[in-house]
Amino acid sequence: MAIIELKHVRKQYDKGETIFNDLNLSIQEGDFTVIVGPSGCGKSTLLRIMAGLEQVSGGEIYIADKLENDVPAKKRNIAMVFQNYALYPHMTVAKNIGFGLKMRGAKKAVIKEKVQNAAEMLDLTAYLDKYPADLSGGQMQRVALGRAIVRDSKIYLMDEPLSNLDAKLRATMRVELTKLHRQMQATTVYVTHDQTEAMTMADRIIVLYEGVIQQTGTADEIYTHPANTFVASFIGIPPMNLLQASRQDGEFCLAGQPLNISKVPADQTDLIIGLRPEDISPTFDSPIAMTVDVVENMGADQYVHGTLGAQPIVFRDSSHTHYHQGQSVGLHFNRHISNFYDPQTTQRLEEATWQ
Amino acid sequence: MAIKPNKWTLLLFLAIPLIPLAVFWIFPLLVSIWLSFTDWDYISPTFHYVGLNNYTQLLSSHDFQAAVGHTLYYTVFSVIPIIVIGFLLAVLLNRLKYTYKFIQSLLFAPWVTPMIGMAIVWSWIFNSQIGPLNQVLHALHLPAPQWLSNPQAAMWTIIIVTIWKNVGWAALFYGDAISKIPRSLFEAADVESLSIWQKITHVLIPLVSPTTLFLFIVEILDCLQAYDQITVLTQGGPAGATRTLLYLYYELGFKQFQMGSATALSIVILVVAAILSFIAIRLSRHHVYY
Numbered sequence: 001m002a003i004i005e006l007k008h009v010r011k012q013y014d015k016g017e018t019i020f021n022d023l024n025l026s027i028q029e030g031d032f033t034v035i036v037g038p039s040g041c042g043k044s045t046l047l048r049i050m051a052g053l054e055q056v057s058g059g060e061i062y063i064a065d066k067l068e069n070d071v072p073a074k075k076r077n078i079a080m081v082f083q084n085y086a087l088y089p090h091m092t093v094a095k096n097i098g099f100g101l102k103m104r105g106a107k108k109a110v111i112k113e114k115v116q117n118a119a120e121m122l123d124l125t126a127y128l129d130k131y132p133a134d135l136s137g138g139q140m141q142r143v144a145l146g147r148a149i150v151r152d153s154k155i156y157l158m159d160e161p162l163s164n165l166d167a168k169l170r171a172t173m174r175v176e177l178t179k180l181h182r183q184m185q186a187t188t189v190y191v192t193h194d195q196t197e198a199m200t201m202a203d204r205i206i207v208l209y210e211g212v213i214q215q216t217g218t219a220d221e222i223y224t225h226p227a228n229t230f231v232a233s234f235i236g237i238p239p240m241n242l243l244q245a246s247r248q249d250g251e252f253c254l255a256g257q258p259l260n261i262s263k264v265p266a267d268q269t270d271l272i273i274g275l276r277p278e279d280i281s282p283t284f285d286s287p288i289a290m291t292v293d294v295v296e297n298m299g300a301d302q303y304v305h306g307t308l309g310a311q312p313i314v315f316r317d318s319s320h321t322h323y324h325q326g327q328s329v330g331l332h333f334n335r336h337i338s339n340f341y342d343p344q345t346t347q348r349l350e351e352a353t354w355q
Numbered sequence: 356m357a358i359k360p361n362k363w364t365l366l367l368f369l370a371i372p373l374i375p376l377a378v379f380w381i382f383p384l385l386v387s388i389w390l391s392f393t394d395w396d397y398i399s400p401t402f403h404y405v406g407l408n409n410y411t412q413l414l415s416s417h418d419f420q421a422a423v424g425h426t427l428y429y430t431v432f433s434v435i436p437i438i439v440i441g442f443l444l445a446v447l448l449n450r451l452k453y454t455y456k457f458i459q460s461l462l463f464a465p466w467v468t469p470m471i472g473m474a475i476v477w478s479w480i481f482n483s484q485i486g487p488l489n490q491v492l493h494a495l496h497l498p499a500p501q502w503l504s505n506p507q508a509a510m511w512t513i514i515i516v517t518i519w520k521n522v523g524w525a526a527l528f529y530g531d532a533i534s535k536i537p538r539s540l541f542e543a544a545d546v547e548s549l550s551i552w553q554k555i556t557h558v559l560i561p562l563v564s565p566t567t568l569f570l571f572i573v574e575i576l577d578c579l580q581a582y583d584q585i586t587v588l589t590q591g592g593p594a595g596a597t598r599t600l601l602y603l604y605y606e607l608g609f610k611q612f613q614m615g616s617a618t619a620l621s622i623v624i625l626v627v628a629a630i631l632s633f634i635a636i637r638l639s640r641h642h643v644y645y
Binding site: 051052053072073074075076077078079080082083084086088089090099100103104147151 | 537539540542543545546547548549550553557558561562564
């Protein structure tokens, strides 16, 4: 069941800048939904619209099937975690977590119990009497989560909560958040620009770019079948290879070699082939060969960057072969997954497949 | 090669900035303390040491006790409104978008204008015959007191002028403090369903507490040093009703030429100011959040 629904939402600022024009989305109850996109794509604004911190210029917002356009943030019963944590510097950890409860007139014993439970869940028991200034970034992050947890809200909104943490802590917190979500079973909408967070945590991913939803789906769906070239290049590290191929004598060719692609619309003279770096492997006997430029050693495997004709290309190699600059490497394409895009519309050609 | 300074070089560099401090602050202070044990009359070349006489006489004099009361009254009823009104003004102004800078400079104008000039304008406003204030009060059929000649009202004219002068300055500081609070703290309060009143008392006031402490100390000291408005508006009168400690000092020293008693009083004022500042800073450890 959809717990949050946005219908034909339009958001325009006073100065005339349009963020969204007719945006539609629905968030399923209990899901961990990640809205991912580059900075400035409108993802935080979208979250703030759901929270009631931002008014829409048009369209409807439904929360649990109730129209909530004019309901202010404080009446929406939504818990939110802010990017900079928004902890009150003049309150201890315990008071920060229990603050909202206290303001709503909860009994002291109830507050104490809930704060204790949240602190245990988040491993904060030892810090309850400390002030935010005494905490590390990760601890502050957990306090901010604690404050959201004691709300007992049905909906949790998180605005880039891990972006201020270092890489190692971010990896730990990703796992923690996933566990927490499984434990609480609450609908979570999580905004990030980090595609790793989206891939690892989400039940559903919404890819947003320039105020338009590019694709909605599970991590697998989005990774294996990106709906357009933007999603293809945004999701995945290193990004998907997008290789231009043009029709020669009725056959699509790359580096002069025919590729055997079928079910391409007849009026399509060019197309873009989408190939994940792991779907390309080195081989001795291929007429398609790249020139190696840079090799990135990632430990378990290596990313081999180079050019194919004039086009950049990268493949992932888990053998420990040594490559050097200028070397010519024959390439084999894994043809299990077909991703072809129209260069004009950038959209995926759904029918086209490898033969 | 790095030059390693010896002790004398270090002292020399320390001494240079200390010269003006010593000449204009430490030396006069020491002279004042010394004078407070004499009966010097400000004119004669001779004087006698009188020990603690100046202090005992001063502390037991009726004028001194009255002046303490006036100073306290004046300070309490000036500082509290300055801080409260300054804070409220800042909260209201913070909502403005385009006229903010303009109104800010208007509010700041009284602070940068010389008090003497402003006090003369105020003495005209408060004039019971020709002053516009009483004309307005008459027109509204409200009681129009003899502002400057009624002892009760006279103190309030001084207080009103002081508030008027300092409130914009306080608002400016509060405005700056409020603008530095991250917006997300208020948004978090919104999400937590706080009312406007709860937001002010639980979020805004604690977060501007360093500014409140600063203003408290500065405004108390400003009240202890108030002189210009008193000298232009009331000259400490009527019947000594607006004679604060500093004004009593001025009268003792430069009207009655009892420089010994006057300097004794100035030392008392200094000690009081120091104690008040000390108390304020001690209190701040528990109630101020940086």
